[in-house]
Amino acid sequence: MNKSIALGAAAIASIFLASGLFVSRSGNGFLAPDTSAAIIINVKEKRVGATSAIISWFTNEPTAGKVYYSTITPVTFATATIATNDIIEECEGDKRSRFKQEVALTGLSPETTYYFIVESTDKNGNSSSTTEMSFLTKEERGNVSKPDEPEGFELNCRPIKIKVKPKPRL
Numbered sequence: 350m351n352k353s354i355a356l357g358a359a360a361i362a363s364i365f366l367a368s369g370l371f372v373s374r375s376g377n378g379f380l381a382p383d384t385s386a387a388i389i390i391n392v393k394e395k396r397v398g399a400t401s402a403i404i405s406w407f408t409n410e411p412t413a414g415k416v417y418y419s420t421i422t423p424v425t426f427a428t429a430t431i432a433t434n435d436i437i438e439e440c441e442g443d444k445r446s447r448f449k450q451e452v453a454l455t456g457l458s459p460e461t462t463y464y465f466i467v468e469s470t471d472k473n474g475n476s477s478s479t480t481e482m483s484f485l486t487k488e489e490r491g492n493v494s495k496p497d498e499p500e501g502f503e504l505n506c507r508p509i510k511i512k513v514k515p516k517p518r519l
Contacts, residue, residue, distance in 0.1 A: 386477035387412045387469045394484040395451075399459035402484060404432075404467060405451045411437060412469035414450040422464045424481050429466075459489040 387408040395403040404416045414437070417429035438449040450469065457463060462485050468478040 383471070383473045384475060386475040387471050389467055389469050389477055389479055392467050392479055392482060394465075394482075397484055397486060399487045399489045400457050401453065401455045402457065402463070402486065403451055403453050404465060405449065406467055406469075406479075407440075408448045408450065408469050410471055411439070411448050412450065412471050414452055415468045415470075416452045416454065416465050417468065418454060418463050418465040420458070420461055420463060422481065422483075424464045424466050426466075457486050459486055461486050 387410045390407050390409075392404065392406040395405055406414070414434055416432045417424050417426055418432065419425075419429045421428075432452045432454050434450065434452045440447055440449055452467075454463070454465075462483055464481050464483045466478050466481055468476055470476040
């Protein structure tokens with residue numbers, strides 16, 4: 350009889366996990382909503398040219414990513430240009446860096462400093478963001494550079510798509 354109760358509880362827990370709820374780590378048996386934002390690590394600007402750049406980062410869970418960027422510091426969410434991408438790659442390896450996100454910035458001006466903030470939002474609407482960072486675009490004559498992949502993070506990766514559920518406004 351105990352086995353059937355344990356299996357029933359496991360099946361119920363699986364249903365709640367699929368719906369965005371999780372079992373409390375304290376082991377008290379209560380179900381609670383997922384309110385933890387993703388951890389953003391290893392933010393890099395890659396392939397910076399005269400008029401474009403790619404911003405990449407890793408998270409510990411699937412997220413939809415945004416890059417807020419501007420030539421003016423500080424970058425504010427209200428006034429910055431926003432670039433988005435909801436296609437990410439799931440990678441094998443370290444749990445903290447399992448999901449790779451890349452966002453392309455285009456239409457940039459040559460020889461200009463750009464300031465940016467990365468934001469990641471999980472499927473339950475939990476968001477995290479980085480501190481402001483910057484990069485300098487190249488001269489007009491050189492718009493090609495080698496990719497700058499972070500060492501130790503690039504393993505087997507496959508593209509996945511995430512849908513973000515909007516968080517209710519209180």
